[in-house]
Amino acid sequence: MRNLDSEVYEVFAQSDSLSPHVHVFNVQASSPEMALVLAEENFFRRAEFVSLWVVRRDHIHHLGFGDRDGFKKTAKPYRTTDDYKYLRDKWRYYREHPMNPDADRTSTQGGHEHDFTRD
Amino acid sequence: MNTTSLAIDRVKRTPALRHLVIELLWQVADDDLMIGFRDQEWLGLAPHIEEDVAFGSIGQEELGHAVHYYGLIEALTGDRADDLALLRETSARRNAVLLEQPNGAGDYLHDPHFNWAFTIVRHYLHDVWEMTVLTAMTGSVVEELAQAGTKILGEKRYHRAHQELWLRLLAAHNPQQLQDGLALASQWGADLADFGPMAIDLQQSGVLPDAPLLPKQFADEVTDAFKEMSIDLPIFQPGLNGRQGQHTAALGGALTTLSEVYRLDPGARW
Amino acid sequence: MSQQPLISDREAYFLERLDRGDRIEADDWMPEEYRRQLVRLISIHAVSEIMGALPEKEWVPRAPTLYRKLAITAKVQDEVGHGQLLIRVAEDLMRPWGKTRDDIMEDLFAGRLKYHNVFHMATPTWADAGIIGWLVDGAAVITQGMSLSCSYAPYARALQRIVEEEGFHIQHGESICLALAEGTPMQRAMLQDALTRWWPALLMFFGPPEKSELSTNQLRNLRYRIRSKTNEELRQRFFSKYVHRIRSLGLQIPDRTLAQDAVTKEWHYQQPDWDLFRQIVNNHGPRSQERLGLRRTTYEEGAWVRRMAAQASSV
Numbered sequence: 001m002r003n004l005d006s007e008v009y010e011v012f013a014q015s016d017s018l019s020p021h022v023h024v025f026n027v028q029a030s031s032p033e034m035a036l037v038l039a040e041e042n043f044f045r046r047a048e049f050v051s052l053w054v055v056r057r058d059h060i061h062h063l064g065f066g067d068r069d070g071f072k073k074t075a076k077p078y079r080t081t082d083d084y085k086y087l088r089d090k091w092r093y094y095r096e097h098p099m100n101p102d103a104d105r106t107s108t109q110g111g112h113e114h115d116f117t118r119d
Numbered sequence: 120m121n122t123t124s125l126a127i128d129r130v131k132r133t134p135a136l137r138h139l140v141i142e143l144l145w146q147v148a149d150d151d152l153m154i155g156f157r158d159q160e161w162l163g164l165a166p167h168i169e170e171d172v173a174f175g176s177i178g179q180e181e182l183g184h185a186v187h188y189y190g191l192i193e194a195l196t197g198d199r200a201d202d203l204a205l206l207r208e209t210s211a212r213r214n215a216v217l218l219e220q221p222n223g224a225g226d227y228l229h230d231p232h233f234n235w236a237f238t239i240v241r242h243y244l245h246d247v248w249e250m251t252v253l254t255a256m257t258g259s260v261v262e263e264l265a266q267a268g269t270k271i272l273g274e275k276r277y278h279r280a281h282q283e284l285w286l287r288l289l290a291a292h293n294p295q296q297l298q299d300g301l302a303l304a305s306q307w308g309a310d311l312a313d314f315g316p317m318a319i320d321l322q323q324s325g326v327l328p329d330a331p332l333l334p335k336q337f338a339d340e341v342t343d344a345f346k347e348m349s350i351d352l353p354i355f356q357p358g359l360n361g362r363q364g365q366h367t368a369a370l371g372g373a374l375t376t377l378s379e380v381y382r383l384d385p386g387a388r389w
Numbered sequence: 390m391s392q393q394p395l396i397s398d399r400e401a402y403f404l405e406r407l408d409r410g411d412r413i414e415a416d417d418w419m420p421e422e423y424r425r426q427l428v429r430l431i432s433i434h435a436v437s438e439i440m441g442a443l444p445e446k447e448w449v450p451r452a453p454t455l456y457r458k459l460a461i462t463a464k465v466q467d468e469v470g471h472g473q474l475l476i477r478v479a480e481d482l483m484r485p486w487g488k489t490r491d492d493i494m495e496d497l498f499a500g501r502l503k504y505h506n507v508f509h510m511a512t513p514t515w516a517d518a519g520i521i522g523w524l525v526d527g528a529a530v531i532t533q534g535m536s537l538s539c540s541y542a543p544y545a546r547a548l549q550r551i552v553e554e555e556g557f558h559i560q561h562g563e564s565i566c567l568a569l570a571e572g573t574p575m576q577r578a579m580l581q582d583a584l585t586r587w588w589p590a591l592l593m594f595f596g597p598p599e600k601s602e603l604s605t606n607q608l609r610n611l612r613y614r615i616r617s618k619t620n621e622e623l624r625q626r627f628f629s630k631y632v633h634r635i636r637s638l639g640l641q642i643p644d645r646t647l648a649q650d651a652v653t654k655e656w657h658y659q660q661p662d663w664d665l666f667r668q669i670v671n672n673h674g675p676r677s678q679e680r681l682g683l684r685r686t687t688y689e690e691g692a693w694v695r696r697m698a699a700q701a702s703s704v
Contacts, residue, residue: 017411017412017414017542017545017546018412018542018545018546018549020546051414073273073274074180074183074184074187074270074271074273074274076183076459076463078456078459078460078463079459079460079463079557080557081556081557081560083564084557084560084561084563084564087560087563087564087567090567091563091634091637094634094637094638095633095634095637098636098637098638098639099570099637099638099639100639101581101639101640101641156450159449159450159462160450162442162446162449162462162465162466162469163439163442163443163446163465163468163469163684164683164684164687165687165691166687166688166690166691166692166694166695167691167694167695167698168439168469168472168473168476168490169473171469171473172466172469172470172473175462175465175466175469176466178462179459179462179463179466182455182458182459182462183459185455186455186456186459189455200455201454201455204455205454205455227446227450228447230682230683230686231683231686231687232686232690233687233690235691235694288697288698288701289697291701292697292700292701293693293697296693373450376450376451377450377451377458379451380448380451380452380453380515381453381454383453383575384573384575384576387572387573387575387576388568388571388572389453389454389457389515389568389569389572389576
């Protein structure tokens with residue numbers, strides 16, 4: 001039987017040298033060399049690229065547990081800057097009202113009304 | 120989801136149910152806190168740098184799951200999750216004894232001689248057990264448990280697939296290391312899949328459907344997996360039962376580390 | 390084609406490409422000296438990330454709250470991840486020499502490859518973890534930001550990913566430090582002590598100030614567009630960015646001479662002990678040997694795992 005996946009090449013291109021290679025589409029071709037030529041003619045009639053890759057489809061391994069819901073991750077706000085949005089306001093506040101190093105902080109603890117750390 | 124599902128604030132007002140849910144949550148929360156802690160000891164020290172990052176994610180997610188479970192207990196008791204996780208006595212801890220064991224000699228700060236095969240075996244056993252529990256949990260009458268089950272299962276699949284790959288590598292190329300790791304795990308692992316007498320109540324209340332059947336389901340799955348790899352599964356010796364609050368000194372050490380800074384001033388904002 | 394030897398033609402063309410703003414890829418021809426400079430720079434950066442995970446990692450399990458535990462473990466994991474990116478970039482560059490990441494690690498253990506001074510320092514309190522996130526990563530972003538314009542494309546691409554994550558790291562550090570600054574007297578004292586402890590190391594991080602003439606190494610790296618700023622320019626930028634913020638928290642910077650010239654905007658400061666700096670980066674810092682020992686032991690004991698994985702992949 002013909003292995004159609006061995007004739008299909010996935011095409012990846014990089015638009016400038018700082019960008020990642022991005023998947024463009026795919027072509028049917030008889031060899032990698034042919035796939036490169038065809039990809040260039042098919043997908044870059046207008047757009048420019050600095051690098052072009054083709055990968056035979058059956059050489060691609062992909063992750064799968066039969067269930068795409070399995071790719072969903074639990075929320076990880078602690079991994080991003082989302083939880084730290086309050087910092088900007090704090091820095092602005094302290095720029096205008098610098099802390100006094102000699103003051104007794106116990107009296108002002110919690111006195112900075114904005115307690116962002118626990119929400 | 121179960122048709123007669125209960126939100127957690129209803130559970131809160133039903134003492135018997137509340138007690139059961141909390142007991143179940145202690146087990147999974149304390150398990151994940153401990154395995155997460157042991158995983159993190161490897162951070163920056165794993166045998167291979169890509170693996171270091173991957174294993175780092177797993178440990179992080181374990182801790183994240185623990186935080187989620189402690190959060191549910193917080194909702195039921197009004198106690199702060201940080202206090203629940205960091206300040207409880209060892210005798211109140213319900214994690215399996217296997218999970219509190221160190222990764223090897225030494226610790227993460229001083230002269231660690233960690234055992235990769237044991238780490239993988241232990242983690243795999245934990246993953247299979249937690250997946251068994253979570254799968255049952257998806258059918259819980261308690262809404263928040265059913266949701267937690269569904270959500271966390273997704274990540275557990277990755278964890279388990281990851282450990283299985285390493286197990287197969289070990290079985291094929293270093294069966295002796297694997298066997299030694301298993302032997303070590305078998306000294307402690309008997310309480311891992313154990314709800315004790317509350318199993319029947321968990322089932323009858325609908326908090327955890329099939330609870331009494333889960334330990335056997337776990338044992339069968341693990342036995343089959345090792346049989347397939349042609350690895351002899353040792354007998355797991357009954358010993359201390361962490362599910363009843365019996366623990367080794369390793370737990371105390373871990374908790375001292377985990378709460379070192381927090382205890383300086385638990386009332387402070389950190 | 391002219392009668393000149395081919396190599397200089399190539400080299401001239403290479404430099405012309407750099408001047409045009411072209412970036413170089415791993416499989417492009419490059420002068421051996423360019424490759425050597427890059428391997429050195431990127432290997433140092435890589436091992437600094439790998440060793441740099443350790444000081445903060447000391448605080449991963451001890452982080453005060455569950456939230457801080459999650460955040461710092463994510464942060465330290467990112468640092469290891471940066472090590473991974475850089476090791477891969479370095480390995481591709483070393484391929485013509487038949488060298489791999491194993492050689493990088495061996496060079497590190499043998500003291501042939503240095504890692505950044507800051508990661509030789511002790512981290513005795515939780516506030517040290519905060520200062521690392523806020524100010525050490527802040528300093529690192531300043532140097533890495535410069536390197537984003539590096540002519541070697543794979544390094545620039547790795548740095549893009551790294552700098553993006555450093556944004557999270559710095560805010561994580563700021564968040565810890567702000568909480569301590571706003572906290573109890575014990576927490577504030579902890580933060581002030583950590584700042585005092587780290588200040589000289591932070592200044593050293595950028596390297597000694599340039600004499601009136603740049604070293605040949607620096608000139609070469611500027612010519613190759615591997616770097617675009619001097620150590621002193623980067624340090625000045627650090628002062629401008631952080632001095633007022635540190636002071637706004639009521640913290641004392643342990644340098645009474647530190648001041649900005651009203652006209653030239655240049656910062657005057659007390660030079661750290663550069664002899665001490667050289668000792669530190671030569672693995673005679675406060676924690677150099679312990680951390681190297683930690684890494685070496687686990688690396689050696691993990692050798693069988695790496696062999697096993699390699700064995701499996703060669704089937």
